[in-house]
Amino acid sequence: MEQIRKLPIGIQTFEKLREENYLYVDKTAMVYQMASASTPYFLSRPRRFGKSLLLSTFEAYFQGRKDLFRGLAIERLESDWETYPVFHLDLNAEKYDCKEALEQILSRNLSLWEDRWGRDAAEHTLSSRFSGCIRRAAMQSGKQVVVLVDEYDKPLLQALLDESLSDEYRRILKAFYGVLKSADRYLRFVFLTGVTKFAQVSVFSDLNQLNDISMKQPYAGICGITQGELLQVFRPELEALALRMDCSLEMVVGKMRTLYDGYHFHSASTGLFNPFSVLNAFDANEMGNYWFQTGTPTYLVDLLKQSDYDLRLLIDGVEVTSSSFSEYRAEAGNPLPMIYQSGYLTIKGYDKEVNLYTLGFPNDEVRYGFLNFLLPYYTQVSSDETGFRIAQFMRKLRAGDVDAFMEHLRVFFSGIPYELSDNTERHYQAIFYVVFTLLGQFVETEVRSARGRADAVVKTKDAVYVFEFKLNGTAEEALRQITEKGYLIPYRLDGKRLVKVGVNFSKETRNVERYLVEG
Known part of the structure; x- marks a missing residue:
């Protein structure tokens, strides 16, 4: 029986990953390059993109754990393997619903460091305790200190729409992270990660030497998986998936590109696959929407x-x-x-x-997941009902039943409450756009992206449907525009039935008032 290779789903500790023989996409050459400098770094990346594992890798490196790096790129680069005091602060796993919660998690970490390096009774504030820990660790060890902060912005994200609480968090973090500048002479290496770069937090204004690598090309691939890495590290998993889907390896890679690739953190960087989605697809031996569901x-x-x-x-x-x-x-x-x-x-x-x-949008997983999630907030139709409605829309068009499609559209809009956005026209235009984009999960669709194109184009096996919507106009005007603007011309050679659908949408009734079909 073939042994199943271990996929590092949810593994955020480099030590566990290496000691328990999980698969690893080797990023250690870049780790060595960054560790060779003493400039403080900041990296912004989406959730589930490998930031925690990256910081754990730096922690193992600065702890001199040569045993964990056998066979990796860094083994050929590093010869000294020095050991430094490491302060690793992880803000990811807590719920920050009040300022005391943030203060407690900071204090708890400080207490652990003070147990190792001692405490001065004169240090009362969080920032003075942090500064004291760094100073004593450097003096007692004879080595500068390494500070690693994982998800520095988690408290700020949780208080995003609570202005008062956000102000409290900014005040606390301003003083705490400000230590990283005043203690600069005691610091060997500093690395902060998070989802978002908050301009208001003074860690970015006070730390004027901070190297923000979030959009720098040399560091673009430090998290995530390139196509080359996918083929090199996960070929057996790709082959198993190809067997399961009864298709070629190239087709599997192409499908994974459509679903999980497409992240670019620099304009000239190669695309990156979402590691969480890729690993879960291999684990399930099936492609699905994994990242968005988390x-x-x-x-x-x-x-x-x-x-x-x-x-x-x-x-x-x-x-x-x-x-x-x-x-x-x-x-x-x-x-x-x-x-x-x-x-x-x-x-x-x-x-x-x-x-x-x-x-x-980077890929289809994000595009359809985000819009499926978003539409209920604009229509108050439940997410389960939204998916059902979109599938019904698709079935009617595949069957060539435009009247049934339009009736479903009327029912859909009739369920939207009267209390809507102030900008009614934009609101309904946005809903049209989202509905037709979501149809792209099942049939080929286009929504208008440039002047001179129809509002929506839907392609089925047998027909091409071109829709034009008028708000408080007439269905005749919409139909005439399709003809006069030549919206059907690009599809004449497809060999399919060409169908024009002109629709008038009434802002008064907030629904489809009248439509005409030709073709």
Whole structure:
């Protein structure tokens, strides 16, 4: 019987991963490169992207655990294997619902370090205790100290929409992280990770020597899996999946690219696969939506609703400057930084002549997962009901029954409460966009991404349906626009039935008022 290889799902400790013979994508050459410098680092990456394992790898390296690195790239690079005092602070696993919760977790870690390095009775504040621990550890060991902070921003994320609590957390963290500047002479290496770069937290303003590598090309692949790494490390798992799906290895890799690849943390970097989704697909021997199911981004929905952000920009891809998504500023009313840094958008293009980035969904797992999750907040139709409705829409079009499709659409809109966004037109246009994008899970669809294209195009095995919607116009106007603008021309050579659907949507009744079908 063939031995099943051990997949490191949920393994965040490098020591356990190596000692228990889990598969490992070797990132240690980059670990050595970074550890060779003494500049403090900061890295922003989405959740479940390997940040905790990366910090644990640095911890093992600075503890001199040469035994754990046998056979890895760093073994050929490092010869000294010196040991340093390591302060590893993990803020990921706690619930921060009050300032006392944050103070307690910081105090608990400080107490552990004080048990090892001693405490001065004159040190009363969290920051003075932290500073004292660093100083004593350096003096007693004769070595500078290594500080590793995992998910530095977890308290801030949990208090994102509570201004008072956010202010308390910023005050506490400002003083605590500020120690990393005043204690600089005692520090050998500092590395902070998180999901989001909060512009308001002074760890980024006070630590002016901080090296933010979140969008630097040399570090783009430090978390995540490249296609080369996927093929090199996981070929047996890919072959097993190909056998299970009765297709070629190339087809499996292509399907995984569509679902899990596409993350870019620099405009010129290669695409990265989501490691959590890849590992779970191999473990289940089946492709599914694994990453999105591990967390519900309710805070993102709240941000989108507060900012009245146009959802169509997220679907089509939005062009922005780097400053508009690289740091989160609560007062700016801009949800893009949080959406990007949380992993729901990524860099899809860059125009160097005008210095503009194009942000879009990285892959289908994120695109359909995010929109399926989002639609109930705009329609108050449950997520289970949304999925059922979308499947029904798809079945009617596949059967060529446009009338039944439009009747389902009417029923869908009739279930939306009267109390909606102030911008009614944008709200309903966004819902149309989301509905037709979600249809792309089952049939090939396009939604308008440039001037001169129809509102939506749906392609089935037998037909191409072109939809044009008018708000408080007429169905005749919508149908005439399809003809005059030549929306069907690109599909004449497909050999399929071409169907025009002109729809008038009434803002008064908030529903489809009348539609016409030709073809």
